[in-house]
Amino acid sequence: MTSAETASCPVHQNFDPLEETYLADPYPTMSAVRAEVPVFYSPEVDMWVVTRYGDIESVFKDPGSYSASIGQRPVFPLTDEAREIVRGGFHATPVMSDCDPPRHTRIRKHNMKGFSARRTAVLEPKVWAKATELVDAIEPGRVDLVSAVTYPLPAYMIFTFIGFPDADMDMLKRWCGNRMLFSWGRPSPEEQKDIAGNMVRYWRYCEEFVADRAKNPRDDFTSDLVRIHRDDPEAVSLEEIVNVAYGLSFAGHETTTNYTSNIIRRLLTHRSQWEDVCADRELVTDAIEEGLRYDSSIIAWRRITTRPVTLGGVDIPEGGKIMLLLGAANRDPEVFHAPESFDIHRDDSRSHLAFGKGIHFCLGAALARMEARIVLELLAERAPGMTLVEEQEYTFPANISFRGPRRLLVDWPAAT
Numbered sequence: 379m380t381s382a383e384t385a386s387c388p389v390h391q392n393f394d395p396l397e398e399t400y401l402a403d404p405y406p407t408m409s410a411v412r413a414e415v416p417v418f419y420s421p422e423v424d425m426w427v428v429t430r431y432g433d434i435e436s437v438f439k440d441p442g443s444y445s446a447s448i449g450q451r452p453v454f455p456l457t458d459e460a461r462e463i464v465r466g467g468f469h470a471t472p473v474m475s476d477c478d479p480p481r482h483t484r485i486r487k488h489n490m491k492g493f494s495a496r497r498t499a500v501l502e503p504k505v506w507a508k509a510t511e512l513v514d515a516i517e518p519g520r521v522d523l524v525s526a527v528t529y530p531l532p533a534y535m536i537f538t539f540i541g542f543p544d545a546d547m548d549m550l551k552r553w554c555g556n557r558m559l560f561s562w563g564r565p566s567p568e569e570q571k572d573i574a575g576n577m578v579r580y581w582r583y584c585e586e587f588v589a590d591r592a593k594n595p596r597d598d599f600t601s602d603l604v605r606i607h608r609d610d611p612e613a614v615s616l617e618e619i620v621n622v623a624y625g626l627s628f629a630g631h632e633t634t635t636n637y638t639s640n641i642i643r644r645l646l647t648h649r650s651q652w653e654d655v656c657a658d659r660e661l662v663t664d665a666i667e668e669g670l671r672y673d674s675s676i677i678a679w680r681r682i683t684t685r686p687v688t689l690g691g692v693d694i695p696e697g698g699k700i701m702l703l704l705g706a707a708n709r710d711p712e713v714f715h716a717p718e719s720f721d722i723h724r725d726d727s728r729s730h731l732a733f734g735k736g737i738h739f740c741l742g743a744a745l746a747r748m749e750a751r752i753v754l755e756l757l758a759e760r761a762p763g764m765t766l767v768e769e770q771e772y773t774f775p776a777n778i779s780f781r782g783p784r785r786l787l788v789d790w791p792a793a794t
């Protein structure tokens with residue numbers, strides 16, 4: 379018996395967020411279901427899918443009824459073998475995105491210090507320097523902007539911020555790709571086995587890293603947390619710091635790599651808007667917000683009910699798993715004028731829910747916006763004439779939440 383049979387609610391048999399056409403372009407499906415069955419149960423993912431802006435906002439604003447604890451759990455059941463491997467050496471516990479109050483409130487308070495406007499501003503010259511180095515290295519001709527810029531920049535920034543050595547970047551990125559598939563995708567039993575092994579390695583890496591910083595604190599965010607722990611062990615434990623390093627080392631780059639690739643793609647597709655940005659850099663921030671509304675990098679996020687609720691007129695039992703289709707909310711015609719049009723000149727983009735809302739509002743929003751802004755400013759200055767390679771095929775990692783093209787090919791002009 380599916381969980382939905384315990385309540386009366388529309389059931390959508392054909393909704394599969396891992397199906398090829400949905401991965402290639404989820405927006406037609408999102409807009410169809412939002413109009414026809416705004417809240418429905420999907421047996422494929424065993425979740426209640428919520429599509430309207432107002433319903434999603436009400437979930438974000440009610441953490442007492444909608445727990446975040448499900449946020450990092452595998453969507454699909456793991457094999458016994460994978461579960462056994464994970465149990466043997468992977469001990470992550472909730473600290474941020476999958477944590478509820480009061481623990482979440484205490485831990486987030488200390489993390490906020492690291493992401494304050496002042497701390498983020500201090501990072502700006504470093505983002506400029508790294509982004510300039512990457513853009514300067516591009517040769518005229520055909521180039522993949524993901525591997526050249528949007529992949530290395532956020533990874534370098536967040537790993538340096540945490541304190542991870544630069545040399546470990548590719549290994550960490552690989553493990554993060556594994557983690558995405560493990561928790562938000564549908565890996566085969568064979569893949570699960572390999573990934574489970576890497577999750578254990580990734581976890582040990584974080585443990586050893588924090589143990590080292592506990593002995594030899596340096597000038598990085600992890601060491602700041604270690605100092606807070608030393609002053610008051612009740613404030614944040616070393617085990618919680620391991621979890622924070624593990625969490626940030628994922629949240630801080632996949633999201634921004636994908637987002638920056640998405641906005642570059644949309645601007646180049648809407649050529650006249652790219653030309654507007656090149657002519658007036660003040661428009662970059664508007665472009666960033668419209669990109670977050672129209673084509674963000676987290677298209678779905680999860681919650682689980684702590685009590686029976688009625689959402690959008692549908693009864694959901696306690697323990698009901700909820701999939702919030704942020705991509706659908708951000709194109710809801712109840713909130714956005716002409717929502718299916720990409721338009722950097724619109725005045726309602728900023729209402730998007732791309733970073734969530736309420737107590738879990740994205741901690742890295744300012745950093746993500748800053749990195750994307752700097753990349754766009756640099757590209758507009760150095761290569762206003764670059765063009766998107768029209769015949770390219772975009773592919774996307776198969777998972778329910780994180781969306782961005784694996785490659786983004788452009789023709790980079792010769793310097794004038």
Ligand code: HEM
Nearest residue numbers: 474475629630633634637676732733734738740741742746
């Ligand atoms: C464009 C890029 C990004 C997008 C679209 C994005 C989106 C989100 C979303 C939707 C949430 C969940 C909100 C909720 O559950 O209510 C979230 C939470 C979070 N994000 Fe981001 N994010 C981005 C970049 C970043 C970066 C760069 C970092 C770190 C440097 C980061 C760190 C976090 C953390 C730690 C949380 C959990 C906060 C909490 O539970 O209190 N994110 N983000």
